[in-house]
Amino acid sequence: MSWFFKSKQIQLSILVFFFLVGFVPYFFKMPPVEDFANNLTRIAAVVGNFTIVIAVYSQWRRSLRFIREKRKGWAYHIYLLILMSMMIIIGFTLGEHHTAYKWLVSTIVTPLSSVFYGILAFYMSSACARAFRARSPKAAFLIIAGCIVLLYQAPLTGAFLPGIEPYSLFLTDNLGMALSRMFAIAIVTGAIILNMRMLLGRELAFLGFAREES
Amino acid sequence: MAKPLLEIPIIPTGRFIGLVLLVILAILAIRQMRAKKMPFIRRVAALDAIDDAVGRCTEMGRPVVVSYGIGDFSYSVIAALSILGYVAKICAETDTRLIVPTGGGHSSYVVRETAVDIVRSQYILAGKPETFREEDMPFLSGEQYAYTSGYTGILIRERPGATIMTGSHASEAVNIAEQSNLVGAITITSGTYVSNMAALACASDYIMLMDEQPAAGAYLSKNVDQIATIRVQDIYKALAMVLIVVGLVLMTVFKSDLILRLLDT
Amino acid sequence: MVEKKVSLLQWMATYDQRWVYLILFLVVLGPMVSPIGMPISVSASTRNWYEKVTALKKGDIVLDSWSTEYSGYMELKPGLLATHRMLINKGVKLFVCLGHPEGFAVANVVFEEELKSYMDKHNYKYGVDYIILGYVFPNVASTIAAVTNFQDAVKTDWKGVSIKGTFLDRIKTGADITMIVDFTTGAGNPGLIDHIVLRFGTPMIQNPIGVSLPGALANLDAKLLQAVLASARGGAELEYLIREPGPGLIMMDAFSLGHYMVIIFIIIGNIGYFGWTKRERARERTTIR
Numbered sequence: 001m002s003w004f005f006k007s008k009q010i011q012l013s014i015l016v017f018f019f020l021v022g023f024v025p026y027f028f029k030m031p032p033v034e035d036f037a038n039n040l041t042r043i044a045a046v047v048g049n050f051t052i053v054i055a056v057y058s059q060w061r062r063s064l065r066f067i068r069e070k071r072k073g074w075a076y077h078i079y080l081l082i083l084m085s086m087m088i089i090i091g092f093t094l095g096e097h098h099t100a101y102k103w104l105v106s107t108i109v110t111p112l113s114s115v116f117y118g119i120l121a122f123y124m125s126s127a128c129a130r131a132f133r134a135r136s137p138k139a140a141f142l143i144i145a146g147c148i149v150l151l152y153q154a155p156l157t158g159a160f161l162p163g164i165e166p167y168s169l170f171l172t173d174n175l176g177m178a179l180s181r182m183f184a185i186a187i188v189t190g191a192i193i194l195n196m197r198m199l200l201g202r203e204l205a206f207l208g209f210a211r212e213e214s
Numbered sequence: 215m216a217k218p219l220l221e222i223p224i225i226p227t228g229r230f231i232g233l234v235l236l237v238i239l240a241i242l243a244i245r246q247m248r249a250k251k252m253p254f255i256r257r258v259a260a261l262d263a264i265d266d267a268v269g270r271c272t273e274m275g276r277p278v279v280v281s282y283g284i285g286d287f288s289y290s291v292i293a294a295l296s297i298l299g300y301v302a303k304i305c306a307e308t309d310t311r312l313i314v315p316t317g318g319g320h321s322s323y324v325v326r327e328t329a330v331d332i333v334r335s336q337y338i339l340a341g342k343p344e345t346f347r348e349e350d351m352p353f354l355s356g357e358q359y360a361y362t363s364g365y366t367g368i369l370i371r372e373r374p375g376a377t378i379m380t381g382s383h384a385s386e387a388v389n390i391a392e393q394s395n396l397v398g399a400i401t402i403t404s405g406t407y408v409s410n411m412a413a414l415a416c417a418s419d420y421i422m423l424m425d426e427q428p429a430a431g432a433y434l435s436k437n438v439d440q441i442a443t444i445r446v447q448d449i450y451k452a453l454a455m456v457l458i459v460v461g462l463v464l465m466t467v468f469k470s471d472l473i474l475r476l477l478d479t
Numbered sequence: 480m481v482e483k484k485v486s487l488l489q490w491m492a493t494y495d496q497r498w499v500y501l502i503l504f505l506v507v508l509g510p511m512v513s514p515i516g517m518p519i520s521v522s523a524s525t526r527n528w529y530e531k532v533t534a535l536k537k538g539d540i541v542l543d544s545w546s547t548e549y550s551g552y553m554e555l556k557p558g559l560l561a562t563h564r565m566l567i568n569k570g571v572k573l574f575v576c577l578g579h580p581e582g583f584a585v586a587n588v589v590f591e592e593e594l595k596s597y598m599d600k601h602n603y604k605y606g607v608d609y610i611i612l613g614y615v616f617p618n619v620a621s622t623i624a625a626v627t628n629f630q631d632a633v634k635t636d637w638k639g640v641s642i643k644g645t646f647l648d649r650i651k652t653g654a655d656i657t658m659i660v661d662f663t664t665g666a667g668n669p670g671l672i673d674h675i676v677l678r679f680g681t682p683m684i685q686n687p688i689g690v691s692l693p694g695a696l697a698n699l700d701a702k703l704l705q706a707v708l709a710s711a712r713g714g715a716e717l718e719y720l721i722r723e724p725g726p727g728l729i730m731m732d733a734f735s736l737g738h739y740m741v742i743i744f745i746i747i748g749n750i751g752y753f754g755w756t757k758r759e760r761a762r763e764r765t766t767i768r
Contacts, residue, residue: 156735180693200243
């Protein structure tokens with residue numbers, strides 16, 4: 001039976017079949033097929049979320065190994081396991097609207113994720129300070145344009161330097177928007193070609209086949 | 215939306231031209247795949263740097279950290295898995311330690327299983343299955359910032375020689391790229407979203423922009439037929455440029471919305 | 480051993496990045512602790528947002544989409560709170576759809592803490608004027624199901640209470656929604672534009688975070704969005720417009736100074752580059768070994 005799951009041809013056939021299930025109703029009016037495709041997507045999303053069970057098991061296994069072998073940072077793994085277990089038990093027994101769960105989320109999870117989001121500002125600033133060097137005329141133009149937009153973005157600038165607005169808006173509404181559209185076109189083109197290679201069996205890494213195996 | 219040029223009963227409005235373009239693309243791709251001669255493709259610095267980066271890690275005795283993103287199976291994650299397989303092959307052959315932090319998204323565990331399979335396969339094909347360590351592919355978390363903190367912790371503790379961060383990374387990409395810089399690793403990233411591309415370009419040593427990442431699998435394979443498909447991307451971009459210019463001229467000079475109506479067919 | 484003295488230009492070229500973190504931290508912390516009250520200007524995009532929200536009428540049903548977790552909420556907070564104050568003032572009916580599992584923490588904070596007194600003042604009640612449906616749009620397929628046949632797809636709110644008998648009985652398809660107001664950290668629900676705006680012509684306005692702004696502006700230019708509020712700065716301008724000072728205006732002093740600091744660091748780095756790094760490299764190339 002394992003030959004069935006290991007067969008490249010069968011996996012590709014399944015891939016092509018489900019591709020057509022999604023592709024065809026998008027371009028041709030077929031309500032029953034479209035409903036089937038939408039239901040499939042929702043089922044896949046639900047099934048995908050159940051893999052969290054495997055993730056929890058994997059984390060327990062890894063953390064217990066760290067603790068047993070007293071590797072660097074093993075104490076943090078104890079904290080992780082305790083917190084993870086508390087949230088799972090409280091979430092399942094009392095529900096996510098219970099005060100205890102809300103307290104855990106608001107005192108631990110939300111401040112931590114906010115801090116990591118806030119750190120971005122420092123990292124972006126240091127990246128800009130390090131990377132923006134006028135090594136060439138093009139780089140110099142980029143820096144000047146960037147500084148104009150940065151100046152405009154600061155609300156105080158508009159109050160004492162209103163004349164900067166048209167230049168900054170020109171840069172963001174013309175050059176910036178052209179870039180984001182160009183980006184979208186290039187990305188989508190690349191994605192379509194990649195998908196074409198997948199359907200034709202030339203890109204098999206995602207099916208778990210190494211290049212030599214294929 | 216402009217009034218379409220044609221109303222076709224069985225095709226929803228605005229999708230016919232898309233179907234035509236996709237069919238043309240499929241035909242072009244298949245024709246290109248029959249190419250016998252290696253087409254000219256410009257160097258993609260970031261992809262060429264992967265070999266040098268892994269070589270540097272081997273010489274210094276430091277690990278390579280590779281990640282494929284936080285999303286579920288999208289085109290960028292699939293492209294990143296190709297890169298992961300390529301790096302795993304080199305690491306298996308050169309006995310360089312490979313660390314792959316996984317997680318970050320709600321469906322990321324599904325992708326992890328594929329990533330583990332890919333890396334394990336490369337070690338088996340290199341004849342060194344015993345050197346594969348699944349614990350070097352830890353599932354950090356299903357939440358973006360918890361994953362980020364675990365990832366940066368790995369970078370600080372393990373001090374890799376290279377960080378190859380491809381696939382779909384959102385705002386955590388800048389965190390990770392800067393931290394990688396701070397520990398002195400070569401940082402190779404890819405810009406999947408226009409929102410983090412600029413910051414990643416500042417923070418990374420090498421960056422794959424736009425369609426360079428989807429082309430990575432083909433580029434690294436060095437197969438004639440796969441590299442030929444990269445030409446189709448360029449043909450399509452040229453077609454888009456022509457449509458934009460023609461549409462611009464028609465709308466500005468002739469006040470005609472023909473191209474808009476054509477695209478809305 | 481004699482330590483070589485580091486010149487000012489060399490320091491400007493090679494300073495430790497931690498100086499950037501420290502100085503930026505102090506520059507941002509100062510105005511947050513002791514606000515300066517710097518003036519701000521209101522941009523055209525914020526005025527456009529203000530007009531779109533003001534044009535809503537009492538009883539209109541608005542899909543309030545929050546595709547943000549708590550960290551993104553910190554940046555969207557000014558615009559989110561100011562807009563909701565306007566919506567509550569107008570007496571608009573809201574149904575809140577969360578696009579992220581962590582969004583329920585945001586909903587708790589917004590409706591049970593931040594806006595509670597404002598809602599009490601305007602007699603804005605849960606179940607009558609607003610309903611939180613929870614994480615109902617995890618993907619595009621769910622969005623399609625909801626906007627095609629809302630009554631079949633969504634039956635309860637986020638606490639499992641039936642929504643029958645509420646204003647949501649009026650929603651049969653996406654065409655019954657008056658407007659979509661989307662607060663997103665960029666990983667938003669593409670189904671809103673693809674399957675509601677394009678399909679039913681429902682107007683949509685969006686408040687993205689700063690880094691997602693270029694994409695949102697492209698959608699605005701393509702008339703897929705009617706208005707865009709530019710992250711925290713737009714939120715602060717909106718607070719100023721509606722005369723309801725809040726977290727946005729408090730942030731703006733630090734916001735402005737932080738931007739100026741980045742420009743100053745770029746200038747310092749370039750002075751160091753031209754004054755020291757380039758010369759050092761030229762010297763290394765010409766040195767006879």
